[in-house]
Amino acid sequence: MFAGLQDLGVANGEDLKETLTNCTEPLKAIEQFQTENGVLLPSLQSALPFLDLHGTPRLEFHQSVFDELRDKLLERVSAIASEGKAEERYKKLEDLLEKSFSLVKMPSLQPVVMCVMKHLPKVPEKKLKLVMADKELYRACAVEVKRQIWQDNQALFGDEVSPLLKQYILEKESALFSTELSVLHNFFSPSPKTRRQGEVVQKLTQMVGKNVKLYDMVLQFLRTLFLRTRNVHYCTLRAELLMSLHELDVGDICSVDPCHKFTWCLDACIRERFVDSKRARELQGFLDGVKKGQEQVLGDLSMILCDPFAINTLSLSTVRHLQELVGQETLPRDSPDLLLLLRLLALGQGAWDMIDSQVFKEPKMEVELITRFLPMLMSFVVDDHTFNVDQKLPAEEKAPVTYPNTLPESFTKFLQEHRMACEVGLYYVLHITKQRNKNALLRLLPGLVETFGDLAFGDIFLHLLMGNLALLADEFALEDFCRSLFDGFLLTASPRCLHPAGLGARLWHLGRAGAGVGSGLRPPAALLWPLPGRRTCSATCCGSSSTCITGWPRPGWKPCGRRWSPRARWVPCLPGLCRPPRPAPMRPGGEGLPQPRTFPPAERRGREGTLLSAR
Template sequence: MKNNPTNSSEEHLKNLCAVSNYIHILLTQGYHFNNLSFPFISFEKKVRNKENKVSILFITLGISNGEDLKETLTNCTEPLKAIDQFQMENGILLPTLQSALPFLDLHGTPRLEFHQSVFDELREKLMERVAIIAEGKDEDRYRKLEELLEKSFPLVKMPSIQPVVMQVLKHLPKVPEKKLKMVMADKELYKMCAVEVKRQIWQDNQALFGDEVSPLLKQYIVEKEAALFSSDLSILHNFFSPSPKTRRQGEVVLKLTQMIGKNVKLYDMVLQFLRTLFLRTRNVHYCTLRAELLMSLHDLDISEICSVDPCHKFTWCLDACIREKFVDGKRARELQGFLDGVRKGQEQVLGDLSMILCDPFACNTLVLSIMRNLQELLSQDALPRDSPDLMLLLRMLSLGQGAWDMIDSQVFKEPRLELEVVTRFLPAMMSVVVDDHTFTVEQKLPSEEKSSLSYPTILPDAFNRYLQENRVACEMGLYYVLHIAKLRNKNALQRLLPALVETYNDMAFSDIFLHLLTGHLTLLSDEFGTEEFCSVVFDGFLLTSFSRCNVHRHTLRMLLHLHHKVLPSYMETLTKTLEPPKQCSEPVKELYTQLMEKLEAHKKSPPPTDETPSLDLGLHPVTVPTTTSTPTTPL
C-alpha cells in the first residue's frame, strides 16, 4: 500500500528537522558522541547570537535543542546515560538504526558525517516529493503544499532547510500574501527565492519590478549601440544582418521573457516601461525590444499573453517579412487587413502598432521593399500612385515614423501621408535615376555621336526640399543613397552626398545611417585615392558635423579600415582635423589612437591591397525595354 504523498512529505519534514537539529547540536555544542569525551566549547558572541536564533526556532517548533542538552548535562549525575537518552529521543526515529550505529563508530565514521549524509538524502527526497505533488492532478495538491509551507516556513532562515521552503514556494501558484511580504522584506530571502515567487511579488509592486528590469533595459541599449559602433566594417555583415530568431536569443530578451513568464500584468508593465523610455529618449531600440519580446513569447507559445496582445498577429506577419527583408504582395495584404481592422474605440492599439513599425529592422525592411517596388514600376512605365502595394508600404512607413508623436500626444490616429511625397518627391528621385542612365548611355556611344553632355551636379529642388521637410521622404532618400553606393556609382554618390548635410531632423547623421553608409563606402575604397572623392565624402558631408561625437566616431571607424586607400596628403590633413579635443569621449580617443598606430605601422610596412567583397544585392531580375528613353539603372 502506497503512502499518502502529503503524509509522507510531512514525515520527511519531521525527520529533516530532527536531523538538522541534531547536526546543529553536534556542530555548535562541540560534543563528540563516540562515548569518549564531552568537552563544552565556548563561542564568540556573534556565533552565540546566531545559535540562539536557531534555538528559538526549534523551541517554537517543539524540538529539543542545544540549550536543552546543556541543561540536561548540567543537572544530571550520569552524563553518559543522559547523552544516550538525548540521542534516543532526538536522533533518527528508526529503531533498527540504533544497533547499526556502533558499527560506524568502529569504522571511525563520525556521527556528524553520517547524519549530514542522511540529512542531504532526506532533503533531496522531500524536494522531489514537493515537485511530484505540484505536478499531480490532485485537486487538493495546492492546499497540501500550503499546509507544508506553514510547517516549514519558520525554518526558512536556516540555510540547510531553506531550499525545501523555497521549493514549496516555487510550486505554489498563489503564495499567501503574508509570506510574500515577509520574503519581500528580507533582502536575502528575496534574492534566494525562485522567479516564480518573485513574479507574484512584482505584480503588486511596480517599483520593485522596475528596479529589476531597468538594468536589463540599459544593457540592451548598450548592446545595440555597441553593434552600431562595431569595429567590423562591412556591407555583408552589418547591424541588420542577424535574423529575428537570432536576435531573440539575446541575453536581455531571454531574461525578460523568463521574468514575465505567463503573467499578463508583468508583460503590460514592461510595455509601459518601454513606452515611457521611448518617449523620454526617442531611442528607437526600445521599439525593437517591444517587438522582440512579443515574438520571444510567441516562440515559447505563451498563449496567455499572445492571445491578449492585439499586435500579436501583425507583429508575427511583419517578423516574417523582416526575416526575408522584403514585404511580398500576400503579406502586404495581410498587414493591410490588420491596419484596416482597427475598430472605432480601439484606436489606442495604433500606438503599439506604430511603435512596432518604428523598429529600425521593420523600417529597413519597408524601405528596401519600397526601393524594389519602385524598380518594378520603372520597368513597367507605371506611376507610383497607381501601385497599391507601394501605397501600403508608404502608409506603414509613415505610421512607424510618427510613433513618437502619436504616443506623446495620445492622439491615436494614423498620420496622413502627404500626397506630394508620391506625386513630387518620388518623380524627382526618379529623375535622378534618368539623369544617371542618360549619362551612362551617352558614354557608351561612338565618339562621333557623343554630345558634350557632362554629368549633372545639381539635384531637383523637390528632392532637396522633401529631404529636409518630410521624414518619410528623407528615409527613402537616405536609402537611395545607400543603394547608389551599393552599385559603386561614384558620380551619383558625389552628386547626392552634399545634399545630406541638411535633412529632416538630421536623419543623415543618425548612428544607423552612418553605420550603413560607412560600410557601403568600403565598396568604393579605390576612389578614396582621388582628392575629388575624398573632398565630397569628408569636406562635403562627414566633416560638416564631425563636432558631434557620433559622427566623429563613425568617421574614425571608417578610416581605420580605409586609411591605406586615402590619398596620403588628404590623410595627413584628416589626422589633424580629427584629433579629438580633451573633452571628447573615451571611445573617440581610443579610435584616434588606434588610427595613428595603424598609420605608423603602414608607413613601415604597407599592407596588401584589399579585395572588394562580392555582392548579392538581393534584387529581383527585371526585364527592361531596350529603348534609350527608359532608365535602366536599377533602383
C-alpha cells in the same frame, strides 16, 4: 541557523545547551539527547559502532542522511505538483507550506520551502509579505514566487527591470559603434530569432512568464522610456519580447495582445528583409481592422513599426519598389503596395508624437511626397540607367554625355522639411553606395548636409553608410572624392553628431576599410597623406581629423602642431602639445598628392602609445 525547529517540536542546539547546563552527568545527558533525536531505526544502533571503527564522524553520517532525505523530499514535492487534480494537489502543497514555512530561514531546509512555494499558483499574501521584507529570502525565492510579489509591487518590479533595460540599450549602441563593420555584417545582420536569444530578452521573458499584468508593466516601462528618451531601441525590445513569448507559445499573453498577429507578420518581413504583396495585404488588413473605440491599438502598432529593424525593412522595400516602377513605367500613386509601405513608414515615424499627444489616428500622407518627391527620385534612377547604357555603347555611337552633378532645389527642400522624404532619400543613398555608384553618391552628398532632424547624421544611417563605403575603397585614392565625402559631408557632422565618439569610431573604420586592412590591399594615398594645400594633423582637439586650418570649417577650431602619422591619425592630441602647424610637403610643381614625410627616430617620441613629432 535552527530557527523554526522549536515550533515543530524538534530539539535544537539551544535545547542541548540548556540540558548540559542543568545536568549533573553530561555524558548520560548527551546519550539521552542522541537517543531521542537520532534516526529511530532499531537496526541502526548496532551499525553505528562500525562507522566509529572507520573513523567516520557522526556529523558526517547524519549530514549525508539529511541530504539524501532532502533530495527525496524535493522530488516528492515536484511529483505532488504534477499529479492528480489541481484542487487536490494545491491543497496538499498549501498544507506542506503551512507546516514547513517556519523553517524558511534555516539554510539546509530553505530549498524545500522554496520548492513548495514555487509550485503554488497563489502563495498566501501574508507569507509573500514576509518574503518581500527579508532581502535574503527575496533573493533566494524562485522567479515564480517573485512574479506574485511583483504584480502587486510595480516599484520593486521596476527596480528589477531597469538594469536589464539599460544593459539592452548599451548593447544596441555598442553594436552601432562597433568597428567590426562591413556590407555583409552590420547592425541589421542578425536574424530576428537570433536577436531574441539575447540575455536581456530571455531574462525579461522568464520574468514575465505567463503573467499578463507583468507584461503590461514592461510595456508601460518601455512606453515611458521611449517618451522620455526618444530612443527607438525600446521599440525593438517591445517587439522582441512579444515574439519571444510567441515562440514559447504563451497563449495567455499572445491572445490578449492586439498587436500579436501584426507583429508576427512584420517579423516574417524583417526576416526576409522585404515586404512582398501577400504580407503587405495582411498588414493592411490588420490596420484596416482597427475598430472604432479601439484606436489606442494604433499607439502600440506605431511603436512596433518604429523599431529600427522595421523601418529598415520598410525603407529597403520602398526603394526596391521604386526601381521596379521605373521598369514598369508606372507612377508611384498607381502602386497600392508602395502606398501601403509609405503608410506603414508614416505610422512608425509618428510613433512618438502619437503616444505623447494621446491622439490615436494615422498621420495624413503628404500628397507632394507621392506626386513630386518619389517621381523625382525615380528620375535619378533613370539618369543612372541612361548614363550606364551610354557608357556601354561603342565609341562611334557614344554621345558626349556627362553625369548630372546638380540637385534640384526642391529635392533638397524635401529632405529638409519632410521626414518621410528624408528617410526614403537616405536609404536611396545607401542603395547607390552599395551599388558602387560613385557618381550618384557625389551628386546626392551635398543634399545630406541639412536634413530633417539631422537624420543624415543619425547613428543608424552613419553606421550603414560606413559599411557600404568600404565597397568604394579604390575611390579614396581620388582627391575629389575625399573632399566631397569628408570636407563636404562627414566633417560637418562633428558639432551636431549625437555621439562624437561614435563618429570617430566610424571614421576609424572607414580609414581601415579604405586602407584595405586585412585584405592585402595597399592603403590609398588619400587616406594616408594630407590633401594638397592642407596643413593636416590627427587631432580631434581641433575638431577635425583631416585639417588644421584655423577656423575651418568651424570658427572655434584651433590649429594643432602635431605632424601627421598613420598611427596617430585617429588619436586625440595630448594636452600642451598644440602649436602652429607646418605646411605639408608638396610634390614638385605643387600638384597632386604630397610626398610622404619620414622622420628619424630621434625626432619622434612615444607617449601613451601615440606617435608624436618632437616639438
